[in-house]
Amino acid sequence: MIRLYDTVRGEVRDLTLRSPGRVSMYVCGPTVYDLPHLGHGRFTLVWDVARRWFTFQGLSVHYVSNVTDVDDNIIARANLESRTESDVAAQYEKEWWDAMTRLGVARPDDTPHATHYIEGMIDLIASFLDRDVAYVTSDGVYFDVSSVPDYGLLAGQPLESLRAGARVEGSDEKRSPLDFALWKNAKPDEPSWPAPFGDGRPGWHTECVVMALDLLGEGFDLHTGGFDLKFPHHENERAQAEAAHKSFARHWAHHGFVMVGGEKMSKSLHNFTSLTDLLDKTDPRAYRLLVLRSHYRSPIEVTPSIIADAERALDRLDTLARRFQLSVLGGDNFELASSHAWEDESLELYERVVASMNDDLNTPFAVAELFEALTAANLMADEGHGASARRLAQSINALFGALGLSLLAGSHVTDEVTEKLVIERDAARLSKNWADADRIRDELVQRGWIVEDGASGTVIRRS
Numbered sequence: 001m002i003r004l005y006d007t008v009r010g011e012v013r014d015l016t017l018r019s020p021g022r023v024s025m026y027v028c029g030p031t032v033y034d035l036p037h038l039g040h041g042r043f044t045l046v047w048d049v050a051r052r053w054f055t056f057q058g059l060s061v062h063y064v065s066n067v068t069d070v071d072d073n074i075i076a077r078a079n080l081e082s083r084t085e086s087d088v089a090a091q092y093e094k095e096w097w098d099a100m101t102r103l104g105v106a107r108p109d110d111t112p113h114a115t116h117y118i119e120g121m122i123d124l125i126a127s128f129l130d131r132d133v134a135y136v137t138s139d140g141v142y143f144d145v146s147s148v149p150d151y152g153l154l155a156g157q158p159l160e161s162l163r164a165g166a167r168v169e170g171s172d173e174k175r176s177p178l179d180f181a182l183w184k185n186a187k188p189d190e191p192s193w194p195a196p197f198g199d200g201r202p203g204w205h206t207e208c209v210v211m212a213l214d215l216l217g218e219g220f221d222l223h224t225g226g227f228d229l230k231f232p233h234h235e236n237e238r239a240q241a242e243a244a245h246k247s248f249a250r251h252w253a254h255h256g257f258v259m260v261g262g263e264k265m266s267k268s269l270h271n272f273t274s275l276t277d278l279l280d281k282t283d284p285r286a287y288r289l290l291v292l293r294s295h296y297r298s299p300i301e302v303t304p305s306i307i308a309d310a311e312r313a314l315d316r317l318d319t320l321a322r323r324f325q326l327s328v329l330g331g332d333n334f335e336l337a338s339s340h341a342w343e344d345e346s347l348e349l350y351e352r353v354v355a356s357m358n359d360d361l362n363t364p365f366a367v368a369e370l371f372e373a374l375t376a377a378n379l380m381a382d383e384g385h386g387a388s389a390r391r392l393a394q395s396i397n398a399l400f401g402a403l404g405l406s407l408l409a410g411s412h413v414t415d416e417v418t419e420k421l422v423i424e425r426d427a428a429r430l431s432k433n434w435a436d437a438d439r440i441r442d443e444l445v446q447r448g449w450i451v452e453d454g455a456s457g458t459v460i461r462r463s
């Protein structure tokens with residue numbers, strides 16, 4: 001049974017599913033007005049790993065993540081650059097998917113766009129007005145949070161204390177500072193849609209509730225996002241579902257921030273200016289490994305030295321892959337536990353990784369088990385137990401594949417001749433044939449590789 005921390009209950013509990021064997025999950029996606037930042041990279045990696053793990057365990061996953069393509073920031077950039085909003089959104093959505101491909105994040109099954117769901121949002125808002133849980137002001141339509149008795153459930157605070165701490169934003173005609181915009185009236189130079197309560201555009205909190213219920217249906221299994229989305233975004237999504245008398249997510253899960261120097265990352269405060277910049281400068285797998293090495297609810301630091309450390313660990317994986325000629329997994333392919341043979345050492349490893357992952361996605365434990373097994377596989381091969389070592393190495397590869405981490409990828413992709421030379425050089429060094437080892441090293445250097453002697457064999461990287 002997979003267990004996961006539930007934000008509402010404040011404890012780890014069984015992920016009980018609406019339909020046995022099927023997971024329906026909604027992950028709040030990007031607003032496409034700029035290059036993705038490191039926080040975006042973390043959220044997509046954390047939930048990509050969860051999705052892959054559920055699949056690996058034999059569950060059928062319906063994964064929905066939206067694209068917000070109408071919003072204040074998109075409009076601001078379009079006006080600044082004298083472009084249309086749709087042009088800005090299209091450009092940055094392309095950047096988004098390019099970055100996701102490089103990160104090895106599999107595409108969601110559905111990626112609803114806010115602008116394709118305007119009609120459903122208008123219907124929902126009209127029904128709220130009919131039932132007096134929303135009201136009209138001079139700048140739009142607002143939701144009355146006092147109409148939802150348990151408002152504050154996700155924030156973990158009752159309405160009164162939230163109200164006391166709330167900043168006053170938006171219209172001063174609001175009945176409470178916590179009331180939020182469902183609809184913003186049309187302004188000159190802004191995109192708008194006709195509606196019975198006035199031309200305008202939807203508020204952000206309304207799009208996710210409409211899209212999640214449309215694509216996943218009532219009582220879907222899992223709604224996720226960063227800690228910063230718990231309140232007000234997720235609170236307000238849930239409040240609207242409650243007000244519409246629809247059962248919403250059964251389970252809420254939230255992941256931690258990306259920190260720099262002990263502070264929550266903001267755009268002006270980091271070494272890598274964007275996720276795209278990080279992916280340009282480093283092995284794209286390094287960020288996935290870094291994310292895997294931390295628990296998803298903990299904050300992570302991303303600095304050049306932490307990334308470099310992850311890259312060194314990747315070298316050990318690449319060396320293993322070359323030594324045992326393992327196939328490349330991950331990317332758009334999902335691994336299934338049922339398609340691998342688990343026996344002896346592999347079975348023990350599999351059971352330890354499953355126990356870690358099913359206990360609130362404990363990836364740092366799982367990864368530690370896998371690196372320990374890597375050392376064991378190399379040792380077994382050194383001691384002449386080639387067949388068992390190879391079986392264990394294949395299992396390590398499959399389990400990393402289940403977490404979406406490819407061995408031998410990105411800048412480390414090599415050709416067949418290079419692979420063969422590395423294996424020959426490792427064999428030469430093992431038999432202390434230094435002349436051959438040096439000759440093969442020179443040959444690799446001539447082929448454009450930097451060659452180093454790692455703890456478990458030859459490590460190569462592009463010069």
Ligand SMILES: [Zn+2]
Pocket residue numbers: 027028029208233237
């Ligand atoms: Zn959302």
